[in-house]
Amino acid sequence: xxxxxxxxxxxxxxxxxxxxxxxxxxxxxxxxxxxxxxxxxxxxxxxxxxxxxxxxxxxxxxxxxxxxxxxxxxxxxxxxxxxxxxxxxxxxxxxxxxxxxxxxxxxxxxxxxxxxxxxxxxxxxxxxxxxxxxxxxxxxxxxxxxxxxxxxxxxxxxxxxxxxxxxxxxxxxxxxxxxxxxxxxxxxxxxxxxxxxxxxxxxxxxxxxxxxxxxxxxxxxxxxxxxxxxxxxxxxxxxxxxxxxxxxxxxxxxxxxxxxxxxxxxxxxxxxxxxxxxxxxxxxxxxxxxxxxxxxxxxxxxxxxxxxxxxxxxxxxxxxxxxxxxxxxxxxxxxxxxxxxxxxxxxxxxxxxxxxxxxxxxxxxxxxxxxxxxxxxxxxxxxxxxxxxxxxxxxxxxxxxxxx
Amino acid sequence: xxxxxxxxxxxxxxxxxxxxxxxxxxxxxxxxxxxxxxxxxxxxxxxxxxxxxxxxxxxxxxxxxxxxxxxxxxxxxxxxxxxxxxxxxxxxxxxxxxxxxxxxxxxxxxxxxxxxxxxxxxxxxxxxxxxxxxxxxxxxxxxxxx
Numbered sequence: 001x002x003x004x005x006x007x008x009x010x011x012x013x014x015x016x017x018x019x020x021x022x023x024x025x026x027x028x029x030x031x032x033x034x035x036x037x038x039x040x041x042x043x044x045x046x047x048x049x050x051x052x053x054x055x056x057x058x059x060x061x062x063x064x065x066x067x068x069x070x071x072x073x074x075x076x077x078x079x080x081x082x083x084x085x086x087x088x089x090x091x092x093x094x095x096x097x098x099x100x101x102x103x104x105x106x107x108x109x110x111x112x113x114x115x116x117x118x119x120x121x122x123x124x125x126x127x128x129x130x131x132x133x134x135x136x137x138x139x140x141x142x143x144x145x146x147x148x149x150x151x152x153x154x155x156x157x158x159x160x161x162x163x164x165x166x167x168x169x170x171x172x173x174x175x176x177x178x179x180x181x182x183x184x185x186x187x188x189x190x191x192x193x194x195x196x197x198x199x200x201x202x203x204x205x206x207x208x209x210x211x212x213x214x215x216x217x218x219x220x221x222x223x224x225x226x227x228x229x230x231x232x233x234x235x236x237x238x239x240x241x242x243x244x245x246x247x248x249x250x251x252x253x254x255x256x257x258x259x260x261x262x263x264x265x266x267x268x269x270x271x272x273x274x275x276x277x278x279x280x281x282x283x284x285x286x287x288x289x290x291x292x293x294x295x296x297x298x299x300x301x302x303x304x305x306x307x308x309x310x311x312x313x314x315x316x317x318x319x320x321x322x323x324x325x326x327x328x329x330x331x332x333x334x335x336x337x338x339x340x341x342x343x344x345x346x347x348x349x350x351x352x353x354x355x356x357x358x359x360x361x362x363x364x365x366x367x368x369x370x371x372x373x374x375x376x377x378x379x380x381x382x383x384x385x386x387x388x389x390x391x392x393x394x395x396x397x398x399x400x401x402x403x404x
Numbered sequence: 405x406x407x408x409x410x411x412x413x414x415x416x417x418x419x420x421x422x423x424x425x426x427x428x429x430x431x432x433x434x435x436x437x438x439x440x441x442x443x444x445x446x447x448x449x450x451x452x453x454x455x456x457x458x459x460x461x462x463x464x465x466x467x468x469x470x471x472x473x474x475x476x477x478x479x480x481x482x483x484x485x486x487x488x489x490x491x492x493x494x495x496x497x498x499x500x501x502x503x504x505x506x507x508x509x510x511x512x513x514x515x516x517x518x519x520x521x522x523x524x525x526x527x528x529x530x531x532x533x534x535x536x537x538x539x540x541x542x543x544x545x546x547x548x549x550x
Contacts, residue, residue: 341468342443344469344470347411373444373446402406
């Protein structure tokens, strides 16, 4: 499979930034969108725009059909048992908040414990802190080692009869570590503990099967997998979702409303109050179509090649240190350059037309662990090439020269 | 010629590498910590005031080249100045880096930060130490750029 012409699918990548060809290496923050996805939004508003689940008129039926078709595509993409297990949300952040509020909070008692890890994104820390504070429960943290891998033995030690829930990321956004979630889920289930996996950095890189990993909840954001912002997915096992109270009240999440009593709708509509992001959901379906056309295993192979190429190039530069060297990694490289602050790296890169992220990547506990204020991060996607890596390396060498 | 030459001037690179007055100040009357939560930069400013005038000033902390150089040059600039003079200087400096000031004469050495105006994302780097300085003069203990 050749990835040479993939860049042409992404109109935004044709532009120049600061007089240079744009080299976009910030896909872990958000990916660019292929023509199919952009056209899908455009076509929806030109041809189909209408409210779903409401009208008997043709457009409403068409919109409903496309929206529900996208749900089925997503269910197939992550190999869920039923499309009823797919809830449309704004993004992974909302999904975590939904589970924290509707599933975990009602069962949490004083002094109960929730386990997360040291490598979580703030989105998988703060919602748990909030629910723990409200219910006087405790948050326990699985530590990581110097390579950026979870210390599984410590995880085993943290589990006890007060443990009520576990939430972990599948892939770390700042270290790139791919966590052994199947094994972790198995350990959790042996102890009868439910577990949520934050897959925001995983679905765009790895083949995933809900039936295989057996997660109780799994979530991801559309915009990190070639779809628009403002649409994301919460997967939940049917039997869990069915017993959960709604997250928000409003239209479309009810069966009947009188001022005396409201009967809530069945899943998944129960969790989709109000008019949802219809065009976003349909465009997410298109993004999945695009991924499927290329093949997720081809994507995985291509990105792994880029990661290995970039890692070996960066390791040859004396002053560069890679942060996060797990054995299993997704196409994300965090690095620091001795004596140069990541912000200055970011500015020099930008003047070369290279977009990288510089900062703490919403993972301050990781920065504290490695005792750095911030890192520079290059992250890759299907449209990146070895030439992009070469540009990155050239710009790093320039940085070192300027600040020598 | 590089695109960033107007930002990373030789003087700024020099102050980043060899920051002036970069130490604690045992005897001080005013102190404040500045923090930019966005990038994690931290700077602490210590001042010894005498007769309403800055007699001694120093800084510590870690940050990017722009914030380090800005703190370093700040310490050189405000010595022997009154609080009133410093307030006016900060206003002029802030106007300079946010592209609201064409009159650089009043700013002296600080004018070398003019290049920052082309990099809106870096304005907070250039002004962090100034915010900490103003907080110290106001008798506050800490401030953030948020």
